[in-house]
Amino acid sequence: MKTRTFAVGAALAMIAAACSTDDETASVPTTTDATASRTIAVEAVDYGFRGLPTEIPAGTAITLKNSSETEIHEFVAVRLPDDETRTVEALTQLPPDQFAPLLEGVETVIIAPPGQDGFAVVGDGGLTEPGRYAIVCVIPTGADPIEYLEAAAASEGGPPDVAGGPPHIVNGMFAEITVTP
Numbered sequence: 001m002k003t004r005t006f007a008v009g010a011a012l013a014m015i016a017a018a019c020s021t022d023d024e025t026a027s028v029p030t031t032t033d034a035t036a037s038r039t040i041a042v043e044a045v046d047y048g049f050r051g052l053p054t055e056i057p058a059g060t061a062i063t064l065k066n067s068s069e070t071e072i073h074e075f076v077a078v079r080l081p082d083d084e085t086r087t088v089e090a091l092t093q094l095p096p097d098q099f100a101p102l103l104e105g106v107e108t109v110i111i112a113p114p115g116q117d118g119f120a121v122v123g124d125g126g127l128t129e130p131g132r133y134a135i136v137c138v139i140p141t142g143a144d145p146i147e148y149l150e151a152a153a154a155s156e157g158g159p160p161d162v163a164g165g166p167p168h169i170v171n172g173m174f175a176e177i178t179v180t181p
């Protein structure tokens with residue numbers, strides 16, 4: 001368990017690094033693009049994603065609603081390398097030096113406080129590039145939502161430093177989807 005927790009910590013750092021050029025968009029609520037061909041409404045619960053198909057067409061916009069009464073959740077969409085054949089579940093079991101590099105392909109991140117609609121902090125909530133994706137939430141279990149949002153805004157691209165238990169991905173908050181051309 002300790003190894004997996006560390007793996008996710010390293011992954012967070014990778015995500016943060018990948019996000020560093022998108023600071024300007026942090027905290028700006030996402031809007032649904034009327035021209036998007038399709039929108040999928042995803043529900044975040046403790047601990048998982050509901051309403052997420054296994055396949056969606058490229059250009060689909062994702063909206064996130066958090067139904068938890070206490071936990072803040074996120075929808076981190078990572079496009080996996082074309083030559084990666086392992087399942088997302090298998091990838092979450094990898095040691096940190098093998099897991100972290102896979103997370104360089106972050107396409108969008110949507111954060112949703114408990115009981116609220118989400119807003120994109122990386123990308124615009126849309127998935128445009130065909131391929132296989134890992135969908136994960138790596139927010140620490142039991143983290144204070146306000147503290148997390150403030151830490152994320154203040155971290156300037158670094159991983160939010162907040163108290164909490166293992167990241168939600170350890171509780172099973174991950175999914176695998178394929179974006180089709």
Ligand SMILES: [Cu+2]
Nearest residue numbers: 073074137168
């Ligand atoms: Cu979560």
